[in-house]
Amino acid sequence: MSIAGLFAQLLAVALALALAPLLTGWVNQWRAWLQGRRAPGLLQPYRVLHKLFNKESVVAEHATPLFRVAPYIMFGCMALACGIAPTLSTDLPLAPAADAIALVGLFALARVFISLAAMDIGTSFGTLGARREMLIGFLAEPALLMVLFSASLITRSTSLANIVETLAHQPFAIYPSLAVAGVAFTMVSLAENARVPVDNPATHLELTMIHEALILEYSGRHLALVEWAASLKLFAYSCIGLALFVPWGVAEAGTPLAIVFAIPMLVVKLAVGGVLLALIETINAKMRLFRVPEFLATAFLLAVIALLVHVLLGA
Amino acid sequence: MNTLLSQSINLFAVVLLVLAFAMIAQRRILTLIHLFTLQGAALAAATLIVGYLTGQHHLYFSAVLTFVLKVILIPILLHRVIRRLNVRWDVETLFNIPTTMLIGIVLVIFAFNLAAPIAGLSTSIARGTLGIALACVLLSFLMMIVRAKAVPQVIGFLSMENGLFFAATAATSGMPMIVELGIAFDVLVGILILGVFMFQIREQFDSLDIRHLEKLKED
Numbered sequence: 001m002s003i004a005g006l007f008a009q010l011l012a013v014a015l016a017l018a019l020a021p022l023l024t025g026w027v028n029q030w031r032a033w034l035q036g037r038r039a040p041g042l043l044q045p046y047r048v049l050h051k052l053f054n055k056e057s058v059v060a061e062h063a064t065p066l067f068r069v070a071p072y073i074m075f076g077c078m079a080l081a082c083g084i085a086p087t088l089s090t091d092l093p094l095a096p097a098a099d100a101i102a103l104v105g106l107f108a109l110a111r112v113f114i115s116l117a118a119m120d121i122g123t124s125f126g127t128l129g130a131r132r133e134m135l136i137g138f139l140a141e142p143a144l145l146m147v148l149f150s151a152s153l154i155t156r157s158t159s160l161a162n163i164v165e166t167l168a169h170q171p172f173a174i175y176p177s178l179a180v181a182g183v184a185f186t187m188v189s190l191a192e193n194a195r196v197p198v199d200n201p202a203t204h205l206e207l208t209m210i211h212e213a214l215i216l217e218y219s220g221r222h223l224a225l226v227e228w229a230a231s232l233k234l235f236a237y238s239c240i241g242l243a244l245f246v247p248w249g250v251a252e253a254g255t256p257l258a259i260v261f262a263i264p265m266l267v268v269k270l271a272v273g274g275v276l277l278a279l280i281e282t283i284n285a286k287m288r289l290f291r292v293p294e295f296l297a298t299a300f301l302l303a304v305i306a307l308l309v310h311v312l313l314g315a
Numbered sequence: 316m317n318t319l320l321s322q323s324i325n326l327f328a329v330v331l332l333v334l335a336f337a338m339i340a341q342r343r344i345l346t347l348i349h350l351f352t353l354q355g356a357a358l359a360a361a362t363l364i365v366g367y368l369t370g371q372h373h374l375y376f377s378a379v380l381t382f383v384l385k386v387i388l389i390p391i392l393l394h395r396v397i398r399r400l401n402v403r404w405d406v407e408t409l410f411n412i413p414t415t416m417l418i419g420i421v422l423v424i425f426a427f428n429l430a431a432p433i434a435g436l437s438t439s440i441a442r443g444t445l446g447i448a449l450a451c452v453l454l455s456f457l458m459m460i461v462r463a464k465a466v467p468q469v470i471g472f473l474s475m476e477n478g479l480f481f482a483a484t485a486a487t488s489g490m491p492m493i494v495e496l497g498i499a500f501d502v503l504v505g506i507l508i509l510g511v512f513m514f515q516i517r518e519q520f521d522s523l524d525i526r527h528l529e530k531l532k533e534d
Binding site: 172173174175176177179180183293294297298301302304305308309311312313314 | 318325326328329333336413416419420423424430431443444446447
């Protein structure tokens with residue numbers, strides 16, 4: 001483990017923790033603009049977090065310790081995911097700890113705990129949200145794995161850092177399989193991050209909410225952690241997507257100075273990605289819940305096509 | 316530059332395949348026509364690139380022919396037909412799209428395996444895409460089988476012709492000009508006749524559901 005690697009690792013996690021709410025604010029701002037509304041300030045998520053951290057946390061009478069622990073576990077999982085994803089540099093001491101498959105497992109762990117916590121209180125909304133979350137999760141995970149596998153097939157490695165290093169530092173080539181996998185990844189991330197065609201992050205409408213139903217019982221610092229973790233999840237997914245499909249500008253091992261250029265590159269890529277996300281959310285209508293399996297089946301199918309095309313064309 | 320271009324043939328081939336899948340899953344007739352138009356455009360682009368890379372200039376002509384026919388003329392005809400039939404906003408009730416798509420995946424694997432030895436024999440620049448072209452043909456077949464309404468079936472038929480055309484371009488660098496012209500003319504006449512058929516079916520049964528045609532059988 002080199003000093004530069006350690007520094008890059010710490011910087012990546014710190015940057016993720018600091019920038020994740022900003023990304024959420026940026027997406028919300030663009031969403032409001034595109035929909036012809038007045039946008040909340042870019043720093044609104046920070047204000048919300050600040051407010052929530054200063055508020056008293058109210059916990060239901062019958063809550064078990066699981067309910068209190070779940071936000072911390074979720075936050076920890078997402079922070080670790082941000083550390084594993086090669087956002088700035090591929091020289092990450094944490095990267096050997098978990099490859100792409102373990103990363104999917106990490107997201108699953110967070111999902112299981114937040115669903116258990118939602119059912120813990122015993123309200124009908126929590127249970128409903130947990131069931132819906134699990135429905136989406138079990139369909140989205142195989143699709144996500146298939147997307148990561150098609151990238152792994154090209155680079156012959158399941159470690160995200162190795163994948164990005166191989167993709168970023170070879171001569172530019174068009175990979176039809178990666179193009180299809182990119183579409184599949186976008187669909188999966190929309191579902192996983194509770195964005196519009198699947199879930200609306202801005203609604204508390206009983207019939208449609210998924211993510212909000214899960215965290216309905218949380219308040220104060222617990223809610224702040226859950227919200228922050230949700231931002232981190234969006235950040236992690238964006239970074240994984242950018243690393244896989246637009247890998248240029250990520251610093252490689254042994255070039256500490258490249259990180260200086262990697263940061264503005266990352267900010268620009270995230271800003272463009274955020275605008276695209278807001279655009280997708282604006283031009284699509286929310287689906288009925290029973291359409292979601294179809295949506296995710298399509299994502300899975302595209303990912304499988306990507307694998308097959310790679311086998312056929314070798315590219 | 317040339318490697319990038321030959322890679323973009325593969326890209327367009329994959330676009331054709333994905334569009335074939337999208338057609339299977341699409342319920343709205345209007346979107347179906349848009350998808351078909353896109354498929355035609357991808358096909359024309361792929362033909363153009365194959366023509367440029369192999370130096371076979373008659374492929375330019377067939378790319379232009381594809382563009383005029385499949386991106387402009389046939390979509391216009393289809394739009395007119397669905398407007399006249401008043402099925403522009405029709406949404407077909409399809410049963411179980413995920414199952415159909417899984418069958419589609421099986422077809423794709425079958426086509427890829429089938430094409431692998433043939434592609435090994437060919438020396439054409441886009442031989443790897445033969446499997447994709449075959450998969451497109453089979454998927455359009457599947458679409459014609461699972462659809463009950465007349466207009467989507469016609470679109471399935473046209474999309475199958477796209478797949479065949481792409482197979483010809485990929486495996487043999489295009490057919491002789493006279494054959495290509497003949498096929499283009501056939502497709503045009505075919506769509507006109509099918510258009511008339513659709514009006515006749517509607518006249519007879521007040522519906523475009525082709526299951527009604529079974530009543531014509533004498534018991």
